[in-house]
Amino acid sequence: MExxxxxxxxxxxxxxxxxxxxxxxxxxxxxxxxxxxxxxGHNRRVQDGSVIHHAEMNCLENAGRLPPSVYRQATLYTxxxxxxxxxGAVVLYGIPRVVxxxxxxxxxxxxxxxxxxxxxxILDDPSCIRMMERFIREHPExxxxxxxxx
Amino acid sequence: MExxxxxxxxxxxxxxxxxxxxxxxxxxxxxxxxxxxxxxGHNRRVQDGSVIHHAEMNCLENAGRLPPSVYRQATLYTxxxxxxxxxGAVVLYGIPRVVxxxxxxxxxxxxxxxxxxxxxxILDDPSCIRMMERFIREHPExxxxxxxxx
Numbered sequence: 001m002e003x004x005x006x007x008x009x010x011x012x013x014x015x016x017x018x019x020x021x022x023x024x025x026x027x028x029x030x031x032x033x034x035x036x037x038x039x040x041g042h043n044r045r046v047q048d049g050s051v052i053h054h055a056e057m058n059c060l061e062n063a064g065r066l067p068p069s070v071y072r073q074a075t076l077y078t079x080x081x082x083x084x085x086x087x088g089a090v091v092l093y094g095i096p097r098v099v100x101x102x103x104x105x106x107x108x109x110x111x112x113x114x115x116x117x118x119x120x121x122i123l124d125d126p127s128c129i130r131m132m133e134r135f136i137r138e139h140p141e142x143x144x145x146x147x148x149x150x
Numbered sequence: 151m152e153x154x155x156x157x158x159x160x161x162x163x164x165x166x167x168x169x170x171x172x173x174x175x176x177x178x179x180x181x182x183x184x185x186x187x188x189x190x191g192h193n194r195r196v197q198d199g200s201v202i203h204h205a206e207m208n209c210l211e212n213a214g215r216l217p218p219s220v221y222r223q224a225t226l227y228t229x230x231x232x233x234x235x236x237x238g239a240v241v242l243y244g245i246p247r248v249v250x251x252x253x254x255x256x257x258x259x260x261x262x263x264x265x266x267x268x269x270x271x272i273l274d275d276p277s278c279i280r281m282m283e284r285f286i287r288e289h290p291e292x293x294x295x296x297x298x299x300x
Contacts, residue, residue, distance in 0.1 A: 050211060051216070065195070088233070088237055092234045093298040
């Protein structure tokens with residue numbers, strides 16, 4: 001039986017797949033508040049030439065301007081361990097919980113999130129791992145650019 | 151005599167003033183590489199309804215996609231102490247140095263930056279302090295929204 005959490009996570013995966021279909025980096029995210037998805041997004045580096053629209057950032061931007069109290073009762077679902085920028089956005093807005101598809105292909109700022117009291121759940125999802133492994137193998141330079149590695 | 155650093159910092163202040171003139175939150179930033187400004191930006195919350203276009207983020211976005219090596223030799227000038235999101239972007243891209251107008255009206259993630267080896271210089275600039283003090287006094291709710299405070 002699929003739980004509500006599974007359903008939200010699958011929506012983040014669907015965003016990653018949408019990004020991949022557009023020729024982009026396959027990372028997706030959704031923001032959930034009071035049992036509803038209030039924002040969806042995926043990495044837009046290739047599509048928009050953006051250096052700030054990582055999946056989580058694009059999701060927050062698409063959710064729009066929200067009262068600070070909403071973020072503080074929200075959960076962010078993302079297919080990949082959030083980088084320092086996206087983790088910083090979580091800390092800025094006081095999002096208390098992040099559900100992460102996997103952290104095997106990239107390990108973001110999980111220690112920083114934990115130090116700021118953010119709960120991080122790692123799903124270790126095989127389909128997310130496969131999707132990123134393949135993308136990184138096929139586009140190593142693009143991937144390094146996205147995570148700022150030389 | 152005005153130094154090159156003064157000149158870059160004044161360009162960040164000019165961005166903040168541009169944002170204020172547009173009815174926005176008066177925070178500006180510029181990215182400098184090899185003695186040239188390669189990106190400029192200011193907070194776009196009011197103008198674009200954006201929750202991710204803080205001044206530093208808008209500046210990085212306007213600078214466009216850059217080789218990782220460029221960030222690693224760049225300096226980010228900003229009128230205000232960078233929040234966790236903007237600090238995270240600095241860490242993600244490996245920008246080694248941030249010059250900050252002031253940190254009296256808001257203290258961002260300076261400790262996180264320092265822990266990641268980023269050099270932070272605080273100018274304690276009176277004009278930046280006055281501009282932010284006035285803005286916060288006149289728009290307290292907008293300001294709280296921008297820094298995620300209830």
